[in-house]
Amino acid sequence: MVLLSFPALWLTILLPILLGILAWLLGKYESAVKALIYLSGFVLLVPLALVLSYYATGEISKSIVDPVYINFMSYRIGTFYLGIDGLSAPIVIGISIVTAFVSFYGIKYMTKRIEEMREENERVPNLGAYAFLYNIFAVTMLGIAYSSNLIEFYVFLEGTLISSFLLIAYYGYGDRKKISLLYFVWTHIGAVLLLTGILYFGYLVGSFNYMTLSNGSLVPVGSEEAILGSATTVIALLMLIGLFVKMAVFGVHMWLPYAHAEAPTPISALLSPNLIGLAGYAIARFVFQFFPTTMLSWRPYLLGLAFVTIIYGGLVALRQKDFKRFLAYSSISQMGYMLLGLATLTSYGIIGAMLIYLSHAIGKAILFMSAGVFITELKNLRDITKMGGLARKYPLTAALALFGFMNLTGLPPSVGMWSEILIVMGLVQSYMLNNLASLIGFTALLIVSLTLTGAYSFIMMRRIFYGKSRSKIEGKESIDVFKLSILGVAIFGFVFFLFINPLISSLNTSVITFIISFLGR
Template sequence: MGLLSILIFLPIVSGVLILALPKSLNTWYKYITLVACAMQLLLASYLYYAFKTGDGFAGVNQLSQYQYVENLSWIRLQLGSLGTLQIDYLLGVDGFSIALVWLSALVMLMATLSSWEIKTNLKGYFSLFLLLNASVIGVFCALDLFLFYVFYELMLLPLYFLIGMWGGVRREYASIKFFLYTLFGSVFMLLVIAGLYLSVTDPATGNHTFNMVHAMNPANYSNGAIFNLSSGAQIFGFPARLVGFIVVFVAFAIKVPVFPFHTWLPDAHVEAPTPISLILAGVLLKVGGYGIIRIAYGIFPEAAVSLSFWMGLIGVISIIYGAMNALAQRDMKRLVAYSSVSHMGFVLLGVASLTSEGINGAMMQMVSHGFLSVMLFFIVGVIYTRVHDRDIYNFRGLANHMPVFTGFVMVAFFASLGLPGFSAFIAEAFTLIGAFSSESLNGYVPRWMAVLGALGILLGAAYLLWTLQRMYFGKLRLKKEEWKQALTDVNARELTVLIPLAAFSLLLGIMPSLLFDVMQGSVNQFITLFK
């Protein structure tokens, strides 16, 4: 078994162990999960450290350049005139995916530490949690479209139950809304995957294949196939490849989420328990961004180019719309949820620019947002766990009462608004530089989009600084007198979550080359798809 398989199956084995243990040992469940996630992070850290960099290890559309590759024959079925159905257990990582694999392992460990507050049905919770863990890692490692889709859909099941059973008052509504939104996009994406299978052939065997990397090379498409670039095939009067791109983009845009596919996110975050909010913001949104880069842009590059203006526009609208909605919120969780819509808009803007700076900035934004959104939602969870209230207007003057906690709040807020020295500054700066230079380099994104994107940063500063001023400064004033005793400062477990997240954001802000060096070869190779 390869290292990537160990990353995927370690949580599955741990989940099975939890299911096998009697309820009398329910205190073991969280420790088994903690050990599994800690081991997973250690292994992911080793893979990141040992990852080879440079153009010779770029990956993207060159299977030979992927690292830690595992390729096993999974399903072979004779289909008569259609040949042999070929589905492979194909795993591998390049510069785009290795960073997200490591981020996922870190977020899962932080979410495990946050799960100490879960008190009911621990066996069900931690087994579903570990299944979600395996699914997320699998999505970032899979290089076979069928295998990718299996992991992608497998994420839905545990999330539906984790929100629906351990969430807030409106948990059933939020879980169903999340499930239906995501399922809507993925069902139609399955049709595109089927079309790609019937269009792409394995150059080694001649069989049709779900190989994601082969689908990025036009030479591997059968003559006359629906997604062959030269076939001229149409769907509903539109070019088939354009339709394929739009369908796949919408499926992943729902996950990101970007305007107007974002409405499930605030409800899901508000009702989800804190650990699941951490996973939703820190990892699940990145699945959408990764899918847009890897599949939508990677397989349909000419369609992406033709719609680059609209992709950038959607990104800008998401930045502004998310920030303005965050300004209007009283619920801390809804504020952070809408801020995620705004911050993830930078990802789409950077990718739409199709410049090296823009794509590097987009990837940095995904990793940076992974740290900071997890930190922000955990901060909300710290307060909610103590007093079961998230209304900003019910708190004032917490700085004197919870000084250590307030220190971390200030770090998270200033890092999120793009203060120099933190990862978000690097991410947003590179994204805006890429968008600004796109007009002169390739003409895909006009400069005014970069200007409007910068306005989103100002709006972000407005809602974060307003929240900081309203809740933490001034004389202590709480809605209920008994909250004063309940609102204790952060404990050791909470510090174990907050310190690494703040440290990693600071580290990437000071030394962005830790991420850029790993990604650069893949970014360079990715850009060649559009020339």
């Protein structure tokens, strides 16, 4: 174990909240609020710096544990630790990068959005209130990645829901109150199903821990199927369906296109790549370890659901005329890839799924932020049929958007390349070599899925940035913090493409090794 000498992980949660409260209180002093947003963004980069420092020393092969913890053992709840290990490291990296740079990006975007709403005589909270809610949203996602206990996980999960709901309700587009309520109801249904499974599990097991401190290191508690007995199937289903709603897999995805398309773009850039992928992380983190035999028996159905999600999301994305709505449907498709990696129940597949989280976080954040450039600077331009030829006026944004699409399609130099290679290897390891029929069937499904992803990505790239311009656009692209924040996300994406080995090596350690050895894969 790497025991931190001071509560760095708690500080990365508490400091942004305190800065957000201060921004809220100083809301009428816009320059002070902007300074606090910048400061919050730098604090949100601390988890990234922490993980990178331990990658440099090689210590990430062990878990990083915060020295401050909360003991609820006397209440049969367990212990709340904050920690980072091989499985959660890519998640923490993705959240840290995106939340930090989107906070910088959001200053210009939200200032314009608030002014626009006030010009329409709408009552809207000021930039300080936005900063407060944004910081809560960001740190509760970090808290999910840090957590070691199901109740702790759920508390942070509810924090993401409440803060994002308010951000959509206050600052969203269209019928934002109706859309935010739709988002809240759907995702809260998922949360309640998950909570029901969690409470039933804790009642039978006598603890809610999924990680525990053993021999100085955080380790998974392992399978609980023997204790749960006949309740195993019910609890596993409740947890899995609840997380599927949060993940927006096919069949329970209906809320996502509305919420992600009509949220203010900085929030879309967090919702789509970061928040929904945390459900996939939770499946790997505790569902697989609690119910390994059950998950093995359900693997064919999970694989089928993954392919349906990929293909459905991709086909519907191709039909979209709104840039943000297109990105929302592509997120459904990308979650299908994450589920595909998880469903293989192999080391390659699970590692690939965690890297999908990182590549999707980087790629989709870049694309949503690119969409926000046109909304902010080209009078709310979102209609793809009115775009075209934008690369001539916005060359930097076009280049960054191209890199975003490369992350989705798995082309170098993007982390998406490594994630897709590993997922395909996981599928080969689990099924494809069993017999000729499975080899042909899965090969055909992979060809369709990967071709469709490439098609919707580069058809949209051409429609938006190349060909004949379908709108009159005056002036040229200006380079400011607004654009540089998008560039910052892209630079980190390229860096992790080059230095992928520490990520994969850390994923191959403690948790993945335990899960795979327990599953016998």
